[in-house]
Amino acid sequence: MTFLLDGFDSDPGDSGLPSSGAPAVDEALLAGLNPQQREAVLHRGKALLIVAGAGSGKTSVLTRRIASLLQTREAWPSQILAITFTNKAANEMRERVEQLVGGAAEGMWISTFHSACVRILRRQAEAMGLKTAFTIYDSADSRALLKRIIKELEVDTLGLTVPSVAGKISKLKNELSDVDSYARSVNADDPADAAFLEVFRRYTESLRRANALDFDDLIAETVHLFRAFPEVAALYQRRFRHILVDEYQDTNHAQYALIRELTRPVEPQHVPADTRMRLDANGGIPGASLTVVGDSDQSIYAFRGADIRNIVEFERDYPEARVILLEQNYRSTQNILDAANSVIASNFDRQEKNLFTTAGAGDKITGFTGYSAYDEAQFVADEIQKLREAGAAYSDMAVFFRVNSQTRALEDILIRSAIPYRIAGGTKFYERAEIKDAMAYLVQVANPADDLALRRIMNTPKRGIGPATEAALQAHADRLGVPLRETLRDADQLGLGPKVTKAIIDLGTTLDEVEAMVPTAPPADVLTELIVRTGYVDALRATRDPQDEVRAENVEELLSFTKEFARRNPEGRLIDFLTEVALVAAADEIDDASGSVTLMTLHTAKGLEYDTVFLTGIEEDLLPHRMSAGEPGGIAEERRLFYVGITRAKKRLFLSLAMTRAQFGDTAVAMPSRFLQDVPGHLIEWRQSPGQANSRGGTRSRALNAPTRQRFSYSTSLPPAPNREKREWTSAVTGAVRDNGDLTLAPGDRIRHTDFGEGRVVDVTGTAPKAVAEVQFDTAGRKRLLIKIAPIEKL
DNA sequence: TAAACTGGCCTTTTT
DNA sequence: GGCCAGTTTA
Numbered sequence: 038m039t040f041l042l043d044g045f046d047s048d049p050g051d052s053g054l055p056s057s058g059a060p061a062v063d064e065a066l067l068a069g070l071n072p073q074q075r076e077a078v079l080h081r082g083k084a085l086l087i088v089a090g091a092g093s094g095k096t097s098v099l100t101r102r103i104a105s106l107l108q109t110r111e112a113w114p115s116q117i118l119a120i121t122f123t124n125k126a127a128n129e130m131r132e133r134v135e136q137l138v139g140g141a142a143e144g145m146w147i148s149t150f151h152s153a154c155v156r157i158l159r160r161q162a163e164a165m166g167l168k169t170a171f172t173i174y175d176s177a178d179s180r181a182l183l184k185r186i187i188k189e190l191e192v193d194t195l196g197l198t199v200p201s202v203a204g205k206i207s208k209l210k211n212e213l214s215d216v217d218s219y220a221r222s223v224n225a226d227d228p229a230d231a232a233f234l235e236v237f238r239r240y241t242e243s244l245r246r247a248n249a250l251d252f253d254d255l256i257a258e259t260v261h262l263f264r265a266f267p268e269v270a271a272l273y274q275r276r277f278r279h280i281l282v283d284e285y286q287d288t289n290h291a292q293y294a295l296i297r298e299l300t301r302p303v304e305p306q307h308v309p310a311d312t313r314m315r316l317d318a319n320g321g322i323p324g325a326s327l328t329v330v331g332d333s334d335q336s337i338y339a340f341r342g343a344d345i346r347n348i349v350e351f352e353r354d355y356p357e358a359r360v361i362l363l364e365q366n367y368r369s370t371q372n373i374l375d376a377a378n379s380v381i382a383s384n385f386d387r388q389e390k391n392l393f394t395t396a397g398a399g400d401k402i403t404g405f406t407g408y409s410a411y412d413e414a415q416f417v418a419d420e421i422q423k424l425r426e427a428g429a430a431y432s433d434m435a436v437f438f439r440v441n442s443q444t445r446a447l448e449d450i451l452i453r454s455a456i457p458y459r460i461a462g463g464t465k466f467y468e469r470a471e472i473k474d475a476m477a478y479l480v481q482v483a484n485p486a487d488d489l490a491l492r493r494i495m496n497t498p499k500r501g502i503g504p505a506t507e508a509a510l511q512a513h514a515d516r517l518g519v520p521l522r523e524t525l526r527d528a529d530q531l532g533l534g535p536k537v538t539k540a541i542i543d544l545g546t547t548l549d550e551v552e553a554m555v556p557t558a559p560p561a562d563v564l565t566e567l568i569v570r571t572g573y574v575d576a577l578r579a580t581r582d583p584q585d586e587v588r589a590e591n592v593e594e595l596l597s598f599t600k601e602f603a604r605r606n607p608e609g610r611l612i613d614f615l616t617e618v619a620l621v622a623a624a625d626e627i628d629d630a631s632g633s634v635t636l637m638t639l640h641t642a643k644g645l646e647y648d649t650v651f652l653t654g655i656e657e658d659l660l661p662h663r664m665s666a667g668e669p670g671g672i673a674e675e676r677r678l679f680y681v682g683i684t685r686a687k688k689r690l691f692l693s694l695a696m697t698r699a700q701f702g703d704t705a706v707a708m709p710s711r712f713l714q715d716v717p718g719h720l721i722e723w724r725q726s727p728g729q730a731n732s733r734g735g736t737r738s739r740a741l742n743a744p745t746r747q748r749f750s751y752s753t754s755l756p757p758a759p760n761r762e763k764r765e766w767t768s769a770v771t772g773a774v775r776d777n778g779d780l781t782l783a784p785g786d787r788i789r790h791t792d793f794g795e796g797r798v799v800d801v802t803g804t805a806p807k808a809v810a811e812v813q814f815d816t817a818g819r820k821r822l823l824i825k826i827a828p829i830e831k832l
Numbered sequence: 833t834a835a836a837c838t839g840g841c842c843t844t845t846t847t
Numbered sequence: 848g849g850c851c852a853g854t855t856t857a
Contacts, residue, residue, distance in 0.1 A: 123847090151847055176846080252847055341846060440844055462846085496833095503833055622847060640845045664844050678845080701842070702848035 062105045066137060070094075070101070077361045078102045081111075083323075084355035086285075086348070087330040090392045091377065091684035092368030092646065095330050099281060100130055102328065103145070104137035106279055115144035116278040118299070122287065122644060123624040124149055146277070150292050151252065151620050154259040157273065158250070159612075164266055165258060170612045172249040172484045173619035177468065179203055179240075179251045182489055186239045192232040202236055209237070210253035211289040211342035213260060216241050246520070248486040256291040263298040270298055271307035275314070278325050284644065285331030285351075289342035297354075300324045327355065333388065334381050337640060337678050339670065366392040368646055370399025372720050373690050377683045380715040384673045392684075402716070404723040405693045406709070406730040410443065410654075411772035413695040414450035415792075416724070417651050420691060421456055421634060422821055424649060431457055433648040435635045437682050439660045443653060444636055449772040451634070455809040455823040461637035462623025471577065471588040475595055476618065478567045479560070481522065482552040483611050488514075488521040498576035500540040506533060510541070522548065547571060560614040561599040568592065639678045642685050650686035655679075655694045656707040679712045692721070696730055773828040780831065782810050782824055791828035793817035 060081060067075055077087045077098045089095035103119060106112040121127040127147045135142045146153060155173065162169040174182070183206075184199050209219055216238050223230045244251065250258060263270035280299055282288065288296075303322035308314075317323050331348045339345065352358050366374055374392045381387070403420070407413030421434055436447060436458075444460060451458045466472060477493040484490070496502040509531050513524045525545030528538045547570045554563055568574050577589040602614050623641045635647075639660075654660060660679060665671030683690060698707045709727045723729070770792045782788065786798040788810075796814035803809050806825045813819050822829065 149847075255847085338846075340844080442843060499834080501833070505833090620847075638845065659844095662844050674845095699848080 060105065060109045060111060063108055066101050066105055066108065070098070071365055073361055073363050073365075074098050077363065078105055080359050080361070081326070082357060082359055083326055084351075084358035085326075085328045086351045086355075086358050086360045087328065087363060088360065088388070088390070089330050089332055089363045090366060090390055091332065091335060091681070092366040092392070093363035094365075094367050095283070095363060096126075096130065096133070098363070099283060099328075099330060100133040100137060103130075103134050103279075103281065107134075107138045107142065112279050113144070114142050115146075116276065117145045117147075117281070118153065118277040118279070119145070119147040119281040120150055120153065120283060120296075121147065122149065122284040123622045124152065124620065125622075125625045125627065126283070126644060127152070149620065149622075150288075150295070151255050152616075154255040154295070155616055155620070157259055158255065158262070159616075161262055161266075161269055164269060165262055166245075167250070168248050168484070168486070170248070170484050172247065172480050172487045172490065173255065173616065174244070174249050174251040174489075175619060176203070176252065177473070178249075178489060179206075182243055183236065183240060186236050186243070190232065190235060190239070192236065195229045195232045197229065197232055197236060202233060205233065206237055206240065207253050208342060210251075210257045211291050213257055213291050213294060215257075215261075243488075246486065247488055248484050249489070253291070256289075256295060260291055260294045260298060263295075267304065268307055270301070271303050273299055274301055274303045274325065275307075275312075275322060279328070280325050281328040281330070283330050284335075285329035286333050286336040286345060286348045287331075287338040287343040288347050289338075290344055290347075291342075293344065293347045296327065300327045332390075334384070334390065334677055335643065335681050335684075337643060337674060337681060339674050362390070364390060364392055366394045367396075368687050369394060369684060370396055370688060372399050372401055373683060373686050376402055376690070376716045376720050377680055379717055379720075380676060380683060380712060381680045383715045384676055400689055401722045402690045402692060402720050404713075404721045404726060405691065406723075406725050406727045407693065407695045408730060408769040409697050409704075409771075410446035410695045410699065411450060411770040413653060413693045414446045414772070415454075415770040416693055417447065417653065417691070418450050418454040418456055419818070419820070420651070421649075422454065424689075425456075429649065430632070431634045432629060432632055434651070435637065435642070435645070435647040435649070435685070436651040436653060437637060437639050437642050437685070438653050439639055439662055439678070440654075441638060443659075446772055447636060447653070449774065450770070453772070453774055453823055453827055455807075455821050457631075457633040459628070459631055459633045459635055461627045461635055461641050465623070465626075466591070466594075467618060467621065469588070469591060471591050472595055474573065475564065475568070475592050476615070478571070478573070479564060479611060479615060482548055482555055482563065482567070483615055485522045485548070485552060486520040491521050494571075495544070498571065498573050500544065501537050502540055502544075506537055506541070509533065544571075555611050558611075559599075559603045560609070560611045561596060561603055563611055564596055564599050568596070639682045643681055646685050646687055648687045649689040649691070650682065651691045651693065652679075652682045653693050654698070655692050655710040655713055656698065657710055658707070659698070660710050660712065676712060676715075679710075692716070694727070696727070771828075774826040775828050777825055777827070777829070779805055780824060781805070781808070782831065787832040788812065788829045789832055790814065790817075790820075790822070793820060795832070796820075 060079065062079060067078060070078065074094055074097070077085070078101045087095060087098065099119070103117055106117065107114060119130060121130060127149060131142065131145065131147045134145070158165065159169050162171060180199050180203055183202050187193050187197055187199060187202065219237065220234055223234050225231055244254070277299055280296065282296060302317065302324040305320040308316065308320065308322055314322050329348070329351060333345055333348050336343060336345045352360065371394055374394055378391055405413070405416045407416055417436055424434065425431060438444065467476070474494060474497050477490040480487055480490040481494060492507065495507060510521060510524045513527060513531060514521045525541050528541035551563060551566050551570070554566060574589050574592050577585045599614060602609055602617065606613060623637065624645065627635055661672050661675035665675050692713070694709055695707055697704045773791050782798050782801055784798055784800055787795060788798060789795050793814045794816055796812045798810050799813050800811035801808060808824045810822045810824050811819065812822055
């Protein structure tokens with residue numbers, strides 16, 4: 038095992054690791070820091086916990102801390118491991134450190150938990166009985182495999198559904214359980230438990246045979262690797278002398294254990310004789326220094342195993358830990374912070390913390406209640422447009438929501454209003470069927486053992502290899518105990534029809550020949566070869582379905598991604614491309630220079646900031662979400678989610694809700710979120726409060742924050758039939774669109790709009806089909822409309 | 833074997 | 848209201 042490291046197994050400078058006193062750090066690195074931040078940069082010792090409130094400059098502190106270690110030569114770059122929550126955050130941190138120290142940061146590991154573990158596992162794959170080109174299964178892949186297994190075992194009758202089993206397996210792996218340890222704890226008499234155990238066992242075996250790991254395995258298997266092979270662990274323990282973990286409140290048990298393993302002292306028997314590193318009294322190497330940054334008020338991932346105790350109990354785990362609290366906020370106005378403080382204060386059992394700023398009160402928070410989700414979306418669109426006209430950039434605005442399904446109404450209205458937007462995550466590019474198909478081809482040639490990938494592409498494009506044929510091949514594979522892929526060559530021995538046999542042999546030959554390219558060819562060439570030889574894109578183009586043309590273009594876009602990957606990564610091989618794709622997160626896709634408004638879930642918003650934030654759907658059953666109500670701590674976590682959303686805003690915050698919301702096709706009455714009561718009334722200016730929305734501009738204005746719990750009782754007076762209400766609400770926006778063909782408008786034209794009534798065109802910009810009309814409506818105000826699809830007619 | 837059709841079920845959040 | 852799975856029909 039060789040590492041390309043500078044100074045591996047040596048201390049770079051004279052200053053020993055756990056030193057006391059402040060290091061001689063260049064003052065320029067500390068410029069502009071407050072005393073707490075300064076201490077967080079300068080403290081030296083075994084363990085440091087930085088409790089960083091939202092917007093308290095923790096990224097700045099982390100980057101300067103790393104820079105200071107490098108600058109004083111306390112550490113080589115290669116001795117630093119920094120863990121961030123997203124790849125995007127990792128890249129930004131790397132850039133900022135390089136700026137601070139002047140480009141000498143080569144060899145630093147700054148990455149997510151998952152990326153770091155993949156790196157380790159690919160190097161150490163053999164020890165784990167894996168091949169280095171193992172496939173990483175995303176959640177959809179895991180679910181597809183589980184579905185197959187559950188069907189095979191016919192255990193769906195026992196209440197084992199794919200999502201429930203997937204969730205349970207994920208939870209077990211995050212607790213570092215495996216099949217054997219779970220088998221010991223399970224009640225074998227319970228048929229459902231026994232069935233689950235069998236599914237878990239088969240799932241694990243299938244992954245192993247396919248030379249594949251799922252997301253949770255990436256962490257858990259690395260921990261198992263370190264525990265099973267202390268000499269391997271020692272390699273990394275010796276290497277990483279400074280470990281920094283961001284968003285520590287969202288680490289789960291497996292991630293906690295990983296950090297625990299990495300910071301253990303190196304046992305004397307694993308210390309090389311010729312080491313130049315400082316040894317402890319026993320002849321071992323002391324454990325690495327650990328810095329964690331977190332804020333328990335921003336813990337929002339309990340559902341995926343994040344354990345808030347990891348941060349609460351940090352001081353117990355690391356008794357000599359120093360704790361530094363960062364409370365000064367450099368992001369938001371005081372009004373926004375007051376709202377945030379007040380919201381989070383309703384969570385009991387938390388460490389008291391109060392954000393403050395010197396930035397001044399700023400604007401009040403704006404509240405709005407729409408009659409429907411479309412109405413709410415129209416409010417958002419109108420405000421975005423107003424801000425835009427006042428000089429704000431679209432890219433400085435973001436719209437948050439609790440669940441992805443909320444995007445529908447928002448998108449409809451934003452499109453109709455000609456406002457450019459992007460959705461972070463959403464229906465992800467890589468989740469599209471055609472992209473998964475193309476990726477499955479790549480995966481298959483990188484990792485021929487991956488049966489799941491092969492099954493996906495076996496009959497895509499259509500080659501006449503149906504389920505019966507697949508079953509015959511599978512049976513043959515099972516008899517021989519080989520991957521499905523190896524049976525393709527034997528197709529002529531299986532007594533299948535001549536046409537099918539030829540199709541199978543051809544596919545096998547293509548895959549074999551392209552596989553031979555993989556070690557030397559860049560990923561773009563591999564993909565091109567596969568597309569051309571299998572005729573996948575041609576087949577898409579040949580169908581009558583107009584959607585397929587878009588799909589063909591998507592595959593071509595994937596091809597251009599592989600080319601772009603090659604530019605960034607001249608030496609990158611197929612497996613590196615596949616790894617990168619497998620580990621992209623929603624937040625990684627956000628392009629700050631896109632000139633668009635960004636739409637995302639509250640979860641994706643963590644760690645980001647925008648001048649203007651729209652928090653939509655602040656309703657009961659949505660925030661807090663209905664599903665969270667039954668879970669212990671569920672409401673508290675939802676409140677933290679609200680808190681995270683509020684604290685993303687720098688200058689302007691909008692809180693909006695709707696009185697009715699569509700679900701499963703019909704409309705249900707929505708009630709204002711209980712969390713709105715936590716926002717002091719004087720901080721919000723309601724453009725239309727829930728009470729006003731009910732009385733349709735009447736005199737009865739119910740202050741939302743009146744000091745009674747009955748304040749939302751208006752909703753009980755709503756008639757049960759939503760359709761009738763809708764007609765009464767004359768100003769309710771429907772979100773309707775229509776195709777106006779090549780309708781042209783000119784200033785001065787009068788039009789009628791389905792939602793806004795009559796108005797006069799004051800301006801037209803752009804050219805068809807993207808022409809936009811600026812319309813002054815008689816009663817609904819001024820709006821921008823995308824002429825081609827707006828529900829309008831010329832009068 | 834593939835396309836067309838029908839009925840059931842859903843919706844948390846994500847690396 | 849839309850997606851998916853299973854069934855029917857060519």
